[in-house]
Amino acid sequence: MRRLINKLDKVLLISSIILFGFGLFMIFDASSFKSISEGVAPTHYLFRQILFMVLSIIVTIIVILYPTRKYKKWALPVAIGIIILLGLLFVFGAKANGARSWFPVGPFTVQPSEFAKIAIIIFSAFVYGAVSKNPTLNNFKTSYAIIAGAIMTGLTIAQPDAGTGLILFIITTSLYFMSPVPVKHKLRASLIGIGALITVIGLVLIIKGNVFNSMQMARFNFLKPCTRYQENTGYQVCNGYIAINNGKLISVSPGNSKQKYLYLPEAYTDFIFPIIVEEFGLIPAILVILIYVLIIYRIILVGKKATNIHNQILCYGVAVFLFSHIIINLVGVLGISPLTGVPLPFLSYGGSFALTVSTSLAIVQRVSIENYDSLKRKVLN
Numbered sequence: 429m430r431r432l433i434n435k436l437d438k439v440l441l442i443s444s445i446i447l448f449g450f451g452l453f454m455i456f457d458a459s460s461f462k463s464i465s466e467g468v469a470p471t472h473y474l475f476r477q478i479l480f481m482v483l484s485i486i487v488t489i490i491v492i493l494y495p496t497r498k499y500k501k502w503a504l505p506v507a508i509g510i511i512i513l514l515g516l517l518f519v520f521g522a523k524a525n526g527a528r529s530w531f532p533v534g535p536f537t538v539q540p541s542e543f544a545k546i547a548i549i550i551f552s553a554f555v556y557g558a559v560s561k562n563p564t565l566n567n568f569k570t571s572y573a574i575i576a577g578a579i580m581t582g583l584t585i586a587q588p589d590a591g592t593g594l595i596l597f598i599i600t601t602s603l604y605f606m607s608p609v610p611v612k613h614k615l616r617a618s619l620i621g622i623g624a625l626i627t628v629i630g631l632v633l634i635i636k637g638n639v640f641n642s643m644q645m646a647r648f649n650f651l652k653p654c655t656r657y658q659e660n661t662g663y664q665v666c667n668g669y670i671a672i673n674n675g676k677l678i679s680v681s682p683g684n685s686k687q688k689y690l691y692l693p694e695a696y697t698d699f700i701f702p703i704i705v706e707e708f709g710l711i712p713a714i715l716v717i718l719i720y721v722l723i724i725y726r727i728i729l730v731g732k733k734a735t736n737i738h739n740q741i742l743c744y745g746v747a748v749f750l751f752s753h754i755i756i757n758l759v760g761v762l763g764i765s766p767l768t769g770v771p772l773p774f775l776s777y778g779g780s781f782a783l784t785v786s787t788s789l790a791i792v793q794r795v796s797i798e799n800y801d802s803l804k805r806k807v808l809n
Contacts (some may be wrong), residue, residue, distance in 0.1 A: 436793050436799040440726040443719050444789055447774035452477060455777045457705045458688045458696035473696060475778055480779035484786035491790035496739055496798060500554050507551040507576045513540040514583035520695055529587045539780040541584045541592045546788055548577045548600055549745030556607035570609045574600055575624045582628025591768025595752045602748045603741055627738030665763045667692040673704035679709035696777045698769055718752050727792050733799045743795055746788040
């Protein structure tokens with residue numbers, strides 16, 4: 429195991445551990461009063477998150493030990509399995525906040541759309557890896573990844589979960605246009621993907637009669653939130669502004685946030701960043717963003733050093749996934765775009781999301797190990 433650790437990207441590993449550790453502290457800090465108000469222990473949400481982090485560590489070790497070339501036999505079955513699970517949500521899924529996005533599993537819930545992000549990255553990597561080895565591959569086969577991504581996107585939007593659907597769309601399209609698919613095939617495959625997305629959403633409209641409910645539609649009214657403080661469309665973002673305004677340039681006052689006392693609903697999930705600013709100040713919050721930049725840079729660097737296309741796509745897909753989450757979360761809480769309920773990587777509460785982030789980073793670290801081994805073989809030869 430020590431030999432494997434020496435092959436990991438140390439900067440990426442240390443940065444990730446720092447943010448995950450800080451995230452656990454912030455989840456406890458931001459959720460403790462809500463836990464008490466619900467009649468449970470202040471550590472309720474913290475312990476739930478720790479359980480998923482323990483599972484994440486186990487999965488991370490397994491992924492790091494598993495060569496990426498072996499993902500190929502699992503790529504298609506996993507993609508199909510995720511699509512089936514997303515479809516079953518409409519029948520067996522638990523509904524919360526207007527969306528049917530979770531399967532209840534004992535005291536926990538599991539969100540298949542989170543795992544769809546990894547599934548589409550892996551599936552895309554091997555579809556486009558096959559194209560790189562055989563540029564004359566049948567045109568329709570080059571469309572497999574974008575069709576799978578379009579179906580996952582459509583089913584997720586229909587839950588309705590526009591934020592996660594948008595991220596799946598961004599991952600799918602970004603990897604497609606990064607891929608070695610011949611330019612002459614890209615327009616045709618894009619039209620096929622758009623057709624698949626429209627078909628899925630159309631079927632939902634026929635069955636359900638609508639895609640977005642009134643709560644989702646109200647989120648498009650996002651400008652000047654403090655003028656609508658008494659309305660759902662303004663209350664949460666405006667309280668986020670108040671939390672940010674309460675923060676100084678530098679402050680060390682953990683636990684002293686005022687907005688977490690139920691003024692800011694779900695402060696420990698997608699609105700964790702304003703609490704960080706309120707308790708630690710603007711400069712430490714910017715430092716968090718700089719660590720994000722460093723993590724994404726290191727992931728891209730590992731991808732650039734990859735010795736094959738599918739490993740490159742794996743890394744670039746993880747970079748796009750994390751970048752999309754960070755940007756969509758921050759522009760939402762800052763009132764620059766509609767709220768989507770998208771969590772902030774490493775910091776927000778959410779078991780399925782934490783497992784997805786840690787697994788995606790483990791995939792990048794596995795690519796780093798294979799880059800190291802490849803370089804060592806070249807030196808020895």
